[in-house]
Amino acid sequence: MSVVETAGPGLSRIARRLSGGLIAMTTAGTLLQVVVIAFLGHLGGAALYARSVYLPFGFLALALTEGLVIGVQVSTARARREGRTGDAGGVLTVAAGAGVAGMLGLAGLTAACAGPLSVLFAVPAAERAAVWTFVVATLAAGAIALLPTLVGASLRGCGRTRTAGGLAVAESVLVFGAVLAAQALWSTGPLSVPVGFAAGSLPVLAAAAGLSARAGIRPAVPARLTACLRPLWTIALPVAGSFLVLALSSSGYLRLIAGSGPGAVAGFGLGQSVQTFLIVPATAIGSAAALALTLHGGPGDDPLRLLLRLAVPAYLAVGAAVFVLREPLVALFAGDERVRAVAVDYLGLIGPSLALLGVTLAVLTYLEQSGHAPAALLLNVTFFAAVLALGALLGGGSLAPHTLIVLIAVANVPGCCCVLAAARALLRRPEGRIA
Known part of the structure; x- marks a missing residue:
């Protein structure tokens, strides 16, 4: 028997309302990344190349960040639905501690392994010092920028997506202002980016903490550590795994085209970055659908129909x-x-397939936030492993950028079909019903 027959118009309206704040949040983050790339691009090719090398490490940071953020958001939404919002404070505290330790640890490990990493990514000797200083500093700044993001996730879990979106807009403005100020005052070049992220995030953290406290969520030492770790283990770990797959696939892509030279690598990295910004709303749609169904849904609501209605x-x-x-x-x-x-x-080449990719990511995001994160991880692993294996076979370990781009674009077609089929099969199971 099907899990659902139809997603009612009321639920669609709720999801659209929730997605408004989420899209504002993700659009603000997207625009911030866009202007940061433009800033680096106008500093020169060396700055843009440093960011291209940072991409795989950025995906590692994103894996940690998004895993914890989704863990906090989902656990807060479940606590809200069950009338125990105050219990989410312990999860927030544990997530913040794990996130800061993880980001600083990643920065330290990258600094220690800069030599072997330079060989792996074929970084020219003349660029190594500047590249790894930028990568390590940006990762370290992420430890500070993570904190307001986690507090914003707790607000989203309470259904206050517009408030979280407003905070994200304010943070983007403050961060880029700090980036420009650092360059104008101290001529810090590419390092203006990590300086700006650290400085711009601090006032937003203070505001977010105040708003979260008003919603009944205050950081607290958890009375039962196991209960706080459970959502981070069952939700955050598979989500982080999916983003880790993105990091490894990005590294694999760069390795396949490394022989084409720094210009080609920078261009491919720029294309990937723009694509990442463009598909961010798909994750907002998937997240809004998950929140709407968690906070307001019932056993007669069809997640896939709701997602297709919003994403297509x-x-x-x-x-x-x-x-x-x-x-x-x-x-x-x-x-x-x-x-x-x-x-x-x-x-x-990728643009025409974005309709399929957007649907794919919206469905995967919904699965990650509705109790099927391991299945989403398995689907991600299968897709990227297949693309990388085909790329290695086609080029004998080295590909022209155009060939790899064609392969990725074509792969989006069966990728979308497989994700939709797998999601339908998962959600038909009795345990797939909204609880």
């Missing part, structure tokens, strides 16, 4: 816009002709 129209428009505007979009971020050529090629 949005990503048909996004895919068309990317294809038409790819050249002026890339021109905003880079002046180097080789970098621009590869990035334009990337968006021109």
Whole structure:
């Protein structure tokens, strides 16, 4: 028997309302990353190359961050539904401690392994000092930037997505202002980025903590550590695993095209970065659907129909816009002709498949936040392992950027079909019903 027959119009309205704040939040973060890339691009090719090398490490940081953020959000939503919102404070405290320790540990490990990593990523000797200083400093700054993000996740779990979105907008403005101030006052170059993230996040942390306390969530030493670790183990770990897969796949992609030179690597990294920004709303749609069903749903609601109703129209428009505007979009971020050529090629080929990719990510996000995170992790592992294996077979370990881009674009078609089929099978099971 099907889990659901239809997602009612009322639930769709709730999901759209929740997604408004989530999209504001993710759009603010997206625009911040866009202007940061533009800032680095106009500093010169070396700065943009440093960020391209940072991408795999950024995915590792994102794995840790998003795993903890989703763990806090989902555990808070469940506690809210069950009338025990105050219990979420212990989870928030544990997540904050784990996040800070993890980010600083990742920064230290990267610094210690800079030599072997330079060989692995074929970083030219003249660029090594600047590249690894930027990577390590950005990871360390992430330990501070993580804290307001976690507090915002607790607000989202209470259904206060608009408040969380407002905080994210304020943080983006403050961070970029701090980046520009650091460059104007001290000429810190690429290091303006980690300085700006650290400085801009602190006032937002204070505001977020106050708003969270008003919602009944205050950081506290957990009375039962096991109870606080359980949601981080069952939710955060598989979510972090999915982002770790992204990190490994990004490293694999860079390794496959490393022989094409720094310009091609920077262009491919730029294309990936723009794609990442464009698909962020898909995660907001999946998250809004999960929150709506957790806080307001019942056994007769169809998650997949709700997700398709929200994601398909949005990503048909996004895919068309990317294809038409790819050249002026890339021109905003880079002046180097080789970098621009590869990035334009990337968006021109990937753009038409964004409708499928948006649906795929919305469904995977829903699965991660509704008790099926291990299944989402397995689907991610299967997809990226297949793409990397095919890439290695096609090029004997080395590919031209254009060939790899075509492979990724084509793979989005069976990827979407498989995710939809797997999700339908999971949600037909009795345990897939909304509890």
